[in-house]
Amino acid sequence: MEAIKTLTATAAPLPLPNIDTDQIIPKQFLKRIERAGYGDFLFYDWRRIQDGPDAGKPDASFVLNKPEYKDAKILIAEKNFGCGSSREHAAWAIHQFGFRVVIAPSFADIFFSNAGKNGIILVRLSEADVETLLQRSTANPQHKITINVEDQTVTDEQGFSAHFDMDPFRKYCLVNGLDDIGLTLRYEKDLDKFEAKHDNEFWSAPKVQTA
Amino acid sequence: MAAKTMFEKVWEQHLVAEPAGEPSLLYIDLQLVHEVTSPQAFDGLRMTDRKLRRPDRHIATVDHNVPTSSVQDRLVIADQIANTQISALRKNCAEFGIEFYDVQDTNQGIVHMIGPELGLTKPGMTIVCGDSHTSTHGAFGALAFGIGTSEVEHVMATQTLPQEKPKTFRINVEGKLPYGVTAKDIILDIIGRIGTAGATGYVVEYAGSAIRALSMEGRMTICNMSIEAGARAGMIAPDETTFAYLKGRKCSPKGAAWDEAVAHWKTLPTEAGATFDRELTIDAATLAPRVTWGTSPGMVTGISDKVPSPADTANEADRKSYERALEYMDLKPGTKIEEIPVDRVFLGSCTNGRIEDLRAAAEIVDGYHVATTVSAMVVPGSQKVKVQAEQEGLDIIFKNAGFDWREPGCSMCLGMNPDILEPGERCASTSNRNFEGRQGRGGRTHLVSPVMAAAAAITGHFTDVRTWKFNSRKEAR
Numbered sequence: 162m163e164a165i166k167t168l169t170a171t172a173a174p175l176p177l178p179n180i181d182t183d184q185i186i187p188k189q190f191l192k193r194i195e196r197a198g199y200g201d202f203l204f205y206d207w208r209r210i211q212d213g214p215d216a217g218k219p220d221a222s223f224v225l226n227k228p229e230y231k232d233a234k235i236l237i238a239e240k241n242f243g244c245g246s247s248r249e250h251a252a253w254a255i256h257q258f259g260f261r262v263v264i265a266p267s268f269a270d271i272f273f274s275n276a277g278k279n280g281i282i283l284v285r286l287s288e289a290d291v292e293t294l295l296q297r298s299t300a301n302p303q304h305k306i307t308i309n310v311e312d313q314t315v316t317d318e319q320g321f322s323a324h325f326d327m328d329p330f331r332k333y334c335l336v337n338g339l340d341d342i343g344l345t346l347r348y349e350k351d352l353d354k355f356e357a358k359h360d361n362e363f364w365s366a367p368k369v370q371t372a
Numbered sequence: 373m374a375a376k377t378m379f380e381k382v383w384e385q386h387l388v389a390e391p392a393g394e395p396s397l398l399y400i401d402l403q404l405v406h407e408v409t410s411p412q413a414f415d416g417l418r419m420t421d422r423k424l425r426r427p428d429r430h431i432a433t434v435d436h437n438v439p440t441s442s443v444q445d446r447l448v449i450a451d452q453i454a455n456t457q458i459s460a461l462r463k464n465c466a467e468f469g470i471e472f473y474d475v476q477d478t479n480q481g482i483v484h485m486i487g488p489e490l491g492l493t494k495p496g497m498t499i500v501c502g503d504s505h506t507s508t509h510g511a512f513g514a515l516a517f518g519i520g521t522s523e524v525e526h527v528m529a530t531q532t533l534p535q536e537k538p539k540t541f542r543i544n545v546e547g548k549l550p551y552g553v554t555a556k557d558i559i560l561d562i563i564g565r566i567g568t569a570g571a572t573g574y575v576v577e578y579a580g581s582a583i584r585a586l587s588m589e590g591r592m593t594i595c596n597m598s599i600e601a602g603a604r605a606g607m608i609a610p611d612e613t614t615f616a617y618l619k620g621r622k623c624s625p626k627g628a629a630w631d632e633a634v635a636h637w638k639t640l641p642t643e644a645g646a647t648f649d650r651e652l653t654i655d656a657a658t659l660a661p662r663v664t665w666g667t668s669p670g671m672v673t674g675i676s677d678k679v680p681s682p683a684d685t686a687n688e689a690d691r692k693s694y695e696r697a698l699e700y701m702d703l704k705p706g707t708k709i710e711e712i713p714v715d716r717v718f719l720g721s722c723t724n725g726r727i728e729d730l731r732a733a734a735e736i737v738d739g740y741h742v743a744t745t746v747s748a749m750v751v752p753g754s755q756k757v758k759v760q761a762e763q764e765g766l767d768i769i770f771k772n773a774g775f776d777w778r779e780p781g782c783s784m785c786l787g788m789n790p791d792i793l794e795p796g797e798r799c800a801s802t803s804n805r806n807f808e809g810r811q812g813r814g815g816r817t818h819l820v821s822p823v824m825a826a827a828a829a830i831t832g833h834f835t836d837v838r839t840w841k842f843n844s845r846k847e848a849r
Contacts, residue, residue: 177696178689179568179668183807188788192437192453194411194460206809212795239689241569244602245807246786247504248409249520270572270604271504271518278522288689328536330394341522342422345530348397351389352532355399364633365385367402367492368428368623 162280164338168261169307170234172298173224180238181245182272186254199250200257225258229302235262237295240288243272252279262308264315266291277331278341282308284315284325293321310336375643377540378609379575382515382640386498388532395534401497403527404483405432405470407461408788409502413525414464422529427469429531431492434458435482436788438475440751440778445790446475454789468528481754481780484508484722488592489756491621495610495637500527505722505804506605507598511591512618513610513640515575518599538604539573539649542642544580547656552838554732555590556724556802556821558582559597560662562654564672572602574650577642582656583608588617589728596723597804600669609641663709663834664806664819666697671806673709675824675836681705700808701816702796709834712818716799717748717829718811719775719822721785724802725753727760729822734766736826739843742774743832749776749791751783775829787812800828 190202203225210220219226236255242265243251252275255263263276264284276283286294297304297319307316310332316322334344345352359365376384389397410432417424424430437454439445449455458475465472473479479486484505487493495513500506502524509516523533545558563570576598583591591608598606615634618624625633660674671694673680682694682705698705703712719725719733730750742748750770752758758780761767767777784791785803787810793799795814802825806817820828827835 176692178693181668181805181807183786183805183810187809187813188786191408191788192451192457194415194457196412196415206813211814241572241602244568245504245599245805247502247518247520249412249502249522252520267569267572269569269602271520271599274523275520278520328395341534342420342526342529345397345526345532345534348389348391351397352399352530355388356531359386359399362385362636363625363629364494364636365401365497366429367431367494367497 162338162340164336165261165280165282166311166336167307167309168234168282169305170261171230171232171303172235172237172264172294172306173230173233174295174298175224175236175238176295178239179241179244182243182248182251183245185243185251186248191248191250196253197257199254200259203254203258227302234260235264235306235308236260237264237291237298239291240266242268243276244269247271249275249278252276252281256281264291264294277334280335280338282310282335284308286315286323286325290323375646377642377646377648378513378577378607378640379515379540382496382498383537385496395536397532398498398535399532400500400527401429402492402499403430403524404487404499404501404506405430405461405524406436406483406501406503407434407457408436409521409524410464411457411460412521413502413528414468416525417528424468424470424528426531430470430528431473432461432465432470433473433480433483433486434461434475436782436786438781439789440781440783440791443476443779446779451790478755481756482722482725482782484596485725485753485757488512488588488617489621489754491618491624494618494624494633495614496640500533504599505596507603508592508596508722510595510598510605510607511588512614513607513637515605515607517605538575540577541571541574541603541650542577542579542648544651544653545578545582545656546580546653547582549582549656549659550838552661552823552840553659554821554823555586555593557659557662558656559594560664560669560672560819561659563597563601563669564662566601566652568600568668568670569602571598574603575605575607576601576603577607577648579609579642580653584611587728588613589726592726593723597669600804610637661821661824661837663824665701665703665709666694667700667806667808668697669804669806669819671697672819675709675834677709679703679705679707679709710836711833713798713833714746714800714818714828715797716793717746717825718751718784718799718801718803719749719825720751720753720783721803722753722782723804724822725751725757727757729802730757730761730766731764733822733826734769735842736823736837736840737773737775737830738769740773740830742829745832746829748774748829749778749784751778752780754780773830784811786810800825800834
C-alpha cells in the first residue's frame, strides 16, 4: 500500500446521496479474477448513454467524461457513499481510475473498510462543508483542494478549512503504507494461545461434531 | 458485573488481543468462500508466500455466477469469464485444502443458505464471508458480517480480523403479525423507518414477541437485510426454535456434545437490564405488506398506498433522489401501488429462497396461472431446498401455474449469471436490492415478500395478499 501524507488536487463533484457499489462498479466486471484493470469500469453505466440511438456511447454530460475533470484525484459525493454490496472491486475501481480521496458526509461500513485497505483516504465532512466543496468544484473544475492526513485538515485556495475525524490507527497505517496482515502477525503468540483454548470450545468449531 | 448484550458476549469470547490504540483482534470461527470475492485473496496468499492458517474453518461453494437454466448449462458454462472464475475457485480450494461444494454437489447452494443447512452456522460463532448478506447467519445468534477481499485474505492468513467495536441497536417488534404480513415486510418496514444508513456503525439485535414467533427461515430473512439498513450485522437470540432447526444437521454436535452445546447457547441471550446504544420498538399489529417503489430499499411503502411525491420530502437531497428514482422506475407520484403492472417475477435469493418461502408462494399460486403478460421464475436457494420442494410437490404446483422451475444459485438477485432483466422490464422480486441496474441494466426492481411476488405473478400487478382468494386443491392432492 502506498503511503499518503498530503495531497493537493482537483475534485470531481458527484452530488448524489446513497451511491451504491453496484453503480461504482456494475456486476459484469466482478467475474474477473485479477486485482488490476478496474479503473476503466468505474461508474460504467453512468458514463454511458442508456437509451435511444446513441445507447452505449459515452455520455459527455457525466462528470467523469468531462475532459476538465480528467486530472481529478478527489471525488466528492453526498451521504452514505458506498452502500450495498461488499465488493472490494468498488475500492479498486476508484483507486485505479486515479482517485486517492473521497469526500462525503458519511460512508457505508464495508466500503469504509475496503477503502482503507487500498490506501484511499475517506474524508467525512459536514453536509454544509461538502455542499460548499461540491459547488466550488462544479463552478471551477480547476479548483484545488488540499488534504493533509497528518493534520486531518481539508483546505482550499478560497479559504475553506475544515478538520476531519480519522481513527488514529487508520491514520498511522495510511501515512506509513502498512500491510494489515503483517500488523496482525505481531500478535501471533496471542493468536496461538487463544486458538489452543478456543479449539476445545467445540460449539464454535464449524465442523467438529462430537465432544 | 453489568448485564451484557448477546453481541458483547460473542465479541468478548472471540477477542484474541486488545492492543492499546488499535482495533481489537477478533477470532473468526468460520469463513464462507465463493467464486466472486476470493480469487484475488488466494492470489495474495501466493504472492506473499503465506499459508491458509485453518482450512478446517473454511468452506466454499459456487453461487453468484452459476447458470440456473439447466444442469447441462451448469456443467458446461458458456460464459468463459464466469467459467474461469469458477475454475479458479475449484483449483484454489484443491491447492489450499478447502472443502468445496461444486456446481452439482448435493450441498451446493447460495453460500448463506448452505451454512445453516449443514449446521455449520451455530449460535455464538463469528462468521464472515466476502458478501454483504453474511448478516443472514446472525439469525442463529452468531456474529456474522460481510467483508471485502483484502479482509478475506486476512482471515485466510490469520483466522482473525482487526475490528473496531460496533455500537449496539435493539429493535423490538412486539405483538402479533397480521395475516399476510411476513418477515420480509418487517425488515422492509424497518429499513423504510430508519433509512438505508440508519444502522450504520451498529450491530442490530432483533427482539420482541413477533421476532420470537418467527421460524428460522423468517429470522434469516430479517437478519439478511440488516445490511440494507447499513448495519454491520443483525442478531437474534437463540431459543428452542433455533435448537430444533440445528438438531441432527450434518455439522451439528451429536450426543453429549449436543447437550453441552445447547447449555452454552442458552447463556448467550442478552441479559435483563443490559443497555443498548439505541432502541426502537415497533408494533407488529400495525404492519402491512410492503412494496419498494424506488431505487433504494428504504424507498418503500404499503401495498394500499400510493407512489410518493418528491414534493413531500423533507429536504433538497431527498427530493433530488426521489425524482431520480421515479424517473428511473418510470413511475408517477400518486399512482396506486396496486395499479403498477409487472413483467417479471423472481422468487429466490439468500433473502427468500428457502423452503418456507417456496411453500408460502406455492399456496398462493396453487390452482392459478401466471398472467399472460408476466414471465415468472422460481430459483430454489440451494440443492437441498430444491430436492425438498420437489419431494413436497411444490415444483409441480409452480410449473402448472406457468412458473419456470430452476436450478439453485443467486440468479436474478444480482444478475451476474445469465438471469437478468431486459432494459425497462419491471420485476416483482423477493431479493434484497432494488438499485439501478441491479437485476440487469435498465431493469426496474420492486422488492416484496414471496407471497406478494406470487400474487403479482398471477394477477399481473401488485396485489394485496391479505385479500387473496385461495384456489387450493389441497384436498384433491
